[in-house]
Amino acid sequence: MSASSATRHRPALPLSLRSFFNGARLVVLVTLLAIAWATTQVGLLRGNLINGGGWALVQQFFAAALRPELSADFLRLTLESTLVTFAYAICGLALSLVIGLAGGLLSSEVWWLSHRRTSGSKLGAPWLAVRGGLAVPRAIHEVIWGLFLVKILGLDPLVAILALGIPFGAITAKVFSEILDETPRDALRGLLNGGVPAGQALLYGLLPRAFPNLLSYSFYRLECAIRSATVLGVIGAGGLGYQVLLSLQSLRYGEMWTLIAALIALSGATDWLSARVRQVLGAPTRLEVNLAPGCDAQAAALARATPSSRTLLGLLVVGAALVPLSLLYIRPDFGRLFSPRTQMLFGQMVREMFPPDLSAENMASLLQLSLQTLAMSIFAIAVAGAFGIVLAQPAARRAMGARWPYWLARGSLLFLRAIPAPVWALLFLFVMFPGPLPGALAIAVHNLGILGRLIAEAVENVDQRPMRVLRHGGTPPAHAFLYSTLPMTIPQSLAYIFYRWEVCARETVIVGFVGAGGLGRLLTEQLSSFDYPGLLSTLIALFVLTFVVDVLSAAARRPIR
Amino acid sequence: MFRSQQKTRLALALCISAAVAACAAPPPAAAPASQPAAPAPTKPFVISAIPDQDPEKLNRLYGKLAEYLKAELGVEVVYKPVTDYTAVVNAFKTGDVDMAWFGGLTGVQARLQVDGAQAIIQRDIDEKFRSVFIANVATGIQPFEDISGLMGLKGRTFTFGSESSTSGRLMPQFFMRQAGLSLSDLKGEPGFSGSHDKTIKLVEAGSYDAGALNAQVWEARVKSGEVDTSKVIVIWRTPPYYDYHWIVRPDVEQNFGAGFIGRVKQAFLALDQANPTHKEILDLFGAQKFIETKNENYVDIEAIGREIGKIK
Known part of the structure; x- marks a missing residue:
């Protein structure tokens, strides 16, 4: 295969545009073809896309921004909803960290190696079992977890906590295991060689060194949890997402703007807090998706990390205190987990689901919708990536130049990502016919907000020296930027874009829920028709699709690394 | 220097275990907090409805109805708002909702999932909707x-x-x-x-x-x-067809006493245009009065539902 020969010939030089294109020409070509295919698939070139009748509503919507609903009652409702969303995020995050820590340890190489005292690469069946077991919950979006759990547990806040905690836990476990495996093992090895039992050796020799990175990633997950809790609200869990949906359904735009302001405040405050914490921890990058094991940047990040134990302790105490407070606020009924009714309903659902609907007719429609969903995700990430790279440049913090482009770009990105994708989809549906395009655009816009900021951080962290050399040599600023900063940030940006593609593929489901195309719309129809065998086969199709996207994304990132 | 570093490490390790403990602890701790809310004998009679209109209109309508039913039946009656049609069917199935106001189609879906559920009451307008x-x-x-x-x-x-x-x-x-x-x-x-x-x-x-x-x-x-x-x-x-109706779960008589379903029917049938409080509820429902209905009235709806693929 040409991909493997490309890897073999890869020069062991630092990244540069040349080596990138030499190693990744195939990836670029395939990507461009995929984008072209996706564009035709989502129907961008077909007629009947724009429903011109809806512009009046869009005007009303934006005009209402000037007169948000500010009555005392509504402000109180907004505050309560904000707290509910925050509390869901905290509880879900806490659960995901418990799962993540346990799963992360058990799926890390270092855990099994230190328990076996072998230096070989044979990790054995248990390691594989844990890894494989975690892949399933990860592939299923929080919203689908929610829709299924509500059928078993009934209407209870517990549903939202589990729906958020389980998939997030599996994702966290994967990243935690990577962090643990990439943490320097000298201390651990010393302890093990000194005869310390493996458990204690890990506790004293490895965990403390990995801790700043683990904590830093946990705070990044808090940002994700807030967004996810909002989306779960949209499907009925309550909080800000629910209220936004109600106001949108009644076309009360004034209320919507008040709620959007609350979403932006909550999202902005969390992002800021998370960034501050990570700065203190010495790991300023939100997530380092594309680092080779033992990579320099990781080691450098660890070396920079000299947070005082008091800071860490403070963070932990505050974080730990928030969990019981949140639980008190939303009062989940944990008794439901083990109640006979739950067991009965679970058994009933499983019986109704099997066997899945594997009729030829259904398989054909699943294949077609899977391709449509794939196209939606590719189109969405292509739009989000292209605009993300453009918006990220002004959004990166710089010492020189005017301040307003920075704030404008940051503000726009925050606005775009604070509004959940299903709500964007409903707004697009004002002026577009139902179908894959409004859904793909909704995912694109929401992810643009997230991706833009990730890329801006990559731009901030880039080596400034080549830029300075060019500038001192008399190169105009625009040229210097074009030939130094931009090419140097492109590999990292592309890595983020491919990583985010996986997320987009999963998110196509949630815009389908509001009627915007793909497997998600089929899933919605099946849910409302109580067609369980059909649901199971759609879920399997989604799982396969997610798996394919994960593999492709990883394959595309490899030559960029 | 070395010692203090070791101390830091130890503190970190303790933090981790504290964090794990803190995260793991809440479930048992929170359980007692929610228990006093649901002692078996005083369980409220929970009603819900498909959200077919503006949410604040629904809240007014079912708020008033819940008050009326509470006075008539002598049990606590709670209206549980739900976000979409499917969610009402779900909540009825799981038993979180004892009685719900369904449309023709959602009613059939609900009865197919709960054995023994009965369509009991509808508005005068619903037999020719x-x-x-x-x-x-x-x-x-x-x-x-x-x-x-x-x-x-x-x-x-x-x-x-x-x-x-x-x-x-x-x-x-x-x-x-x-x-x-x-x-x-x-x-x-x-x-x-x-x-x-x-x-x-x-x-x-x-x-x-x-x-x-x-x-x-x-x-x-x-x-x-x-x-x-x-x-x-x-x-x-369009030509007329059977639509909206109240469906009640079979187990309410165990929870609220024998004859409870009959009393619920009576409460609806007693609503009278001449009584100002009753009139307000009837007006919100857009009805002159409520009448009895039965499962067999929705056979046509079920057939159409199957034809269009909304019932499997």
């Missing part, structure tokens, strides 16, 4: 008498209400099919607005050329002046 097709005046679509007039929607944009709505989706789609109009004859895909109120607003604003909804909601909104009839008009009224 109708949908209206409405159109934006600017489109020039004229009102018509015969079902074949639906073919005039060819090449127009069109929105239904909720996907699971009987009067806003199932029956309109059934009549369109009878008229020979396929969904692919419309311009673009049909929309699903989510509720009857939103269908009116979208057609009035011109976002869609035409739409279909519950005739009673339409008449109520026209009467209260919430619709601009210079912008949106009725083009066709």
Whole structure:
């Protein structure tokens, strides 16, 4: 295969545009073809896309921004909803960290190696079992977890906590295991060689060194949890997402703007807090998706990390205190987990689901919708990536130049990502016919907000020296930027874009829920028709699709690394 | 220096275990907090309804009804608002809701999932319920008498209400099919607005050329002046069919005593236009009175549901 020969010939030089294109020409070509295919698939070139009748509503919507609903009652409702969303995020995050820590340890190489005292690469069946077991919950979006759990547990806040905690836990476990495996093992090895039992050796020799990175990633997950809790609200869990949906359904735009302001405040405050914490921890990058094991940047990040134990302790105490407070606020009924009714309903659902609907007719429609969903995700990430790279440049913090482009770009990105994708989809549906395009655009816009900021951080962290050399040599600023900063940030940006593609593929489901195309719309129809065998086969199709996207994304990132 | 570093490490390790403990602890700790809320004998009678109208209208309507039922039945009655049609069926199935106000289709779906559930009460208007097709005046679509007039929607944009709505989706789609109009004859895909109120607003604003909804909601909104009839008009009224009704779970008699279902029926049947409090509830429901109904009334709806694929 040409991909493997490309890897073999890869020069062991630092990244540069040349080596990138030499190693990744195939990836670029395939990507461009995929984008072209996706564009035709989502129907961008077909007629009947724009429903011109809806512009009046869009005007009303934006005009209402000037007169948000500010009555005392509504402000109180907004505050309560904000707290509910925050509390869901905290509880879900806490659960995901418990799962993540346990799963992360058990799926890390270092855990099994230190328990076996072998230096070989044979990790054995248990390691594989844990890894494989975690892949399933990860592939299923929080919203689908929610829709299924509500059928078993009934209407209870517990549903939202589990729906958020389980998939997030599996994702966290994967990243935690990577962090643990990439943490320097000298201390651990010393302890093990000194005869310390493996458990204690890990506790004293490895965990403390990995801790700043683990904590830093946990705070990044808090940002994700807030967004996810909002989306779960949209499907009925309550909080800000629910209220936004109600106001949108009644076309009360004034209320919507008040709620959007609350979403932006909550999202902005969390992002800021998370960034501050990570700065203190010495790991300023939100997530380092594309680092080779033992990579320099990781080691450098660890070396920079000299947070005082008091800071860490403070963070932990505050974080730990928030969990019981949140639980008190939303009062989940944990008794439901083990109640006979739950067991009965679970058994009933499983019986109704099997066997899945594997009729030829259904398989054909699943294949077609899977391709449509794939196209939606590719189109969405292509739009989000292209605009993300453009918006990220002004959004990166710089010492020189005017301040307003920075704030404008940051503000726009925050606005775009604070509004959940299903709500964007409903707004697009004002002026577009139902179908894959409004859904793909909704995912694109929401992810643009997230991706833009990730890329801006990559731009901030880039080596400034080549830029300075060019500038001192008399190169105009625009040229210097074009030939130094931009090419140097492109590999990292592309890595983020491919990583985010996986997320987009999963998110196509949630815009389908509001009627915007793909497997998600089929899933919605099946849910409302109580067609369980059909649901199971759609879920399997989604799982396969997610798996394919994960593999492709990883394959595309490899030559960029 | 070395010692202090070791101390830091130790502190870190302790932090981790503290964090794990803190995260793991809440479940058992929180359980007692929620227990006093649900002692078995005083369990409230929970009612819900498909969210077919503006949420704040539903809250007013069912708030009043819950008060009335509480006084009549002598048990705590709670109205539980739910976000979409499917969620009401779910909540009824799991038993979180004891009695619910369903449409024809959701009612059949609910009874198919809960053995022994009974349709007990409906409004006088529900045994001869109708949908209206409405159109934006600017489109020039004229009102018509015969079902074949639906073919005039060819090449127009069109929105239904909720996907699971009987009067806003199932029956309109059934009549369109009878008229020979396929969904692919419309311009673009049909929309699903989510509720009857939103269908009116979208057609009035011109976002869609035409739409279909519950005739009673339409008449109520026209009467209260919430619709601009210079912008949106009725083009066709469908033939009558059975629609909305209350369905009760079979296990309520175990929880609230034998004969409870009979008492619930009596409470509804006793609602009288002459009584001002009763009149308010009846007006909010858009009914003169409530009447009895039975499961067999919805056989046709079930057949149409299967035909269109909403019932498997």
